[in-house]
Amino acid sequence: MFGFLFIIILLFCLAIFFIAKRHAINIKKQNGFLHSLPKYYGFYASLWFSIPTLCIVLLYSLFAESFVTSNLVNSLPENIKNLSDNELTLVLNNIKNFAVGNISDSSSFASIQQAADFYNAQYDLIHSVVLYSSLILGLLTFIYAYRSITATYRARNFIENAIYLLFFSSALVAIFVTAGILLSVLFEALRFFEVINFSDFLFGLSWSPQMAIREGQVGSSGLFGAMPLFAGTILISLIALLLAVPIGLLTAIYLSEYADTKVRAITKPILEILSGIPTVVYGFFAVVTVAPFIRHVGSLVGLDIASESALGVGLVMGIMIIPLVSSLSDDVISSVPQSLREGSYGLGATKSETIKKVILPAALPGIIGGILLAASRAIGETMIVVMAAGLSAKLSFNPIDAVTTVTVQIVTLLTGDQEFDSPKTLAAFALGLTLFVFTLFLNFIALKIVRKYREQYE
């Protein structure tokens, strides 16, 4: 239905465009003057037609289903109306399936055929109401627009203002998305904090989010102390940074200070490939290649390394963020003014001395900003840890233990079927909020440092 309406509106728009354009051309022939090009009058008229019609279609898609359903419930016999909510939903689904012709269990009550017919009739009615009302309204506004077309009417200005409004509202979407993220996560997280104390969540030392399925079940109160998750996240991110920062930084220094253009031209794209590999693929790589390898090496030296060890996950995550560190540092290092280098060479310093004593100190704020961005990336990374890190929350800073992270717990809490208002699922949103606030903070600081640094040398 939706697609059908859309095509009809589109066809009408097209027709109206040409009618209005023709009309404008005729006016120009009569008067010898027209304010805008004829096509603008075409756009003007079709805009007038399409806005009210699209509004009606939008209303239809938002409210039709609930309207028909409530009518349907009212038409049902008393004994069904009095069923519990869940059973009623089941009956309604049965009716709807029956109505669209899917073979379904017709034994639930005798008059299902009748109810389905009622449902279909209601929908047919709404469809014709929507179709005709939108067309009639659209045509009325079109007639208004058509009559307002005169030789002096400024159609181009009208259209340009509309386009400007479109551009402006697109830019506003960025704010809406941020607000949407914040509100949706915050709203659910607040519901979680109604049940669980905020400080218990933030500073609690044990995490086992099992809630009672039945009331009065033993050992089912659920512990929501997120400290082990934070510790695990930080441990894995630290390992990743310990690998990625030296390698990324040295790569960047070599590429920007030593390598000739040929080496640069080959090496840079190769590093880019590392950053283009999907994280789920890194996760698989960690599970099937890196973790068994580390376990094997550990057993050679007599260490019992967990197959989901933080070490393996951290190393793979480190590989993932090497290109991020190296490209950010590369930008910063190449923006250090040439005069600083030349000054240092003039005093007789070697290249490496210049780099270590002049360029790196000058570039340090920018590099730190880059490392912070990389850290925020590592903390928010999901797929690698979901696939290769542990599930049980253990407060440990031992890199060969299996630890779990915030993102792993969000995924485990929200996959599978749960009721949406149990603390268990809401806990995922509380974790999400913590993650969002923390990464936002890191990004904000990092971007500020990088920007300030850039201004310093520009």
Next chain:
Amino acid sequence: MNKSSITEIVNKNLKTRYKKEARFQRYGQFSIFVAIIFLVIFFTSIISKGYTAFNQAEIRLNVNLDYEYIDPDRTGNIEEIRYGDFDGIVYEAFYKLFPKVKSRADKRELRELLSSGAGIKIQRLVIEDISLIGSQIDLWLPLDDEVDMLLKGNIDVDLPESSRRISDSQINFIKQLQEQKIIENKFNTTLFTSGDSRESEQAGILGALVGSALMLSITFMIAFPLGVAAAIYLEEFAPKNRFIDFIEVNINNLAAVPSIIYGLLGLAVFINYLGMPRSAPLVGGLVLALMTFPVVIIASRASLQSVPPSIRDAALGVGASKIQTIFDHILPLALPGILTGSIIGMARALGESAPLIMIGMVAFVVDIPSSPLDSSAALPVQVYLWADSPERGFVEKTSAAIMVLLTFLLLMNSLAIWLRNKYEIKW
């Protein structure tokens, strides 16, 4: 201090300083080497595990499409034929190869060697051409994934019988078949023509491919126009004030928000609040669009900035309005750059799985989605699901799916680079 003593001091240290210089350079070379080694290990690991998945062990059987099995009442009705005993046909043909096997237990072991996809293959063949019923034909039919693994050398036959999923007598049967030369590794078309399955020899990625394609088209249709429009506003119209600064801070932060948070947004807003269906490409596309939107803005702004102001001034000077200048002059010049950046952003969206898991795209879906509202898988999520499956056969399937995913990413990135090299103007 006289001149010669300074030279002496310098000369004395010169050797160690040069050594340090050389060492520092080697550190740099070494770290590049490490990064490249990682990449090499990565690709060898994936490719060596995955290339075998493009082949699948099949057996040539002479099957008798008997009326007794397919359509005992000879109705000729497709609906009747659909429920025929096609497995029976396969088993009958298979038993014939082992005339000595009589006991029930042995027969069961034999049956386990065949894929349940064999009967389905015959069923499809017969439904397509009813006139085949009653004839005898030679067919290549898929074997079970355990057999496939054995033939590819992935099962260690030296292990005790109890710790492998294929028994000694079954290995014996397979040896006999190999001697008759009726087992072969054929190109695995199932991988590209069917949806997910619990049986690894029947699992394919078509459903995930279609799901990803639907999702990406929705993402592109939303994120591209929205992002370009926002970029045009910020570059060409926006005044310098606090509100615009606020928008810019928002955009920069959105580009760095962890992708899983977008998944939470999708779950809370699209699924719980707006009541959209779970695991549907529509919701996935919307979530990915929100994620790609800031990337498109940033790429488009860079591209718009690179159009020299003289073009604007010239257009405005001959009397074009601001909007006309943008649409007729600036946008066409900036478009290659915008497209390049957007395609790279889309490639990233294609590889993204965390937000899709949040909105329930981890469901087990066999059917190939036909509309954006159907339940569907996506390519990276398929990789995640298969990587979690315990059967050995899925390890190579996962690697194969990864290879397909990487191929698509490579194609998109090459397209972006090609566009840039062909159309971008250096001012």
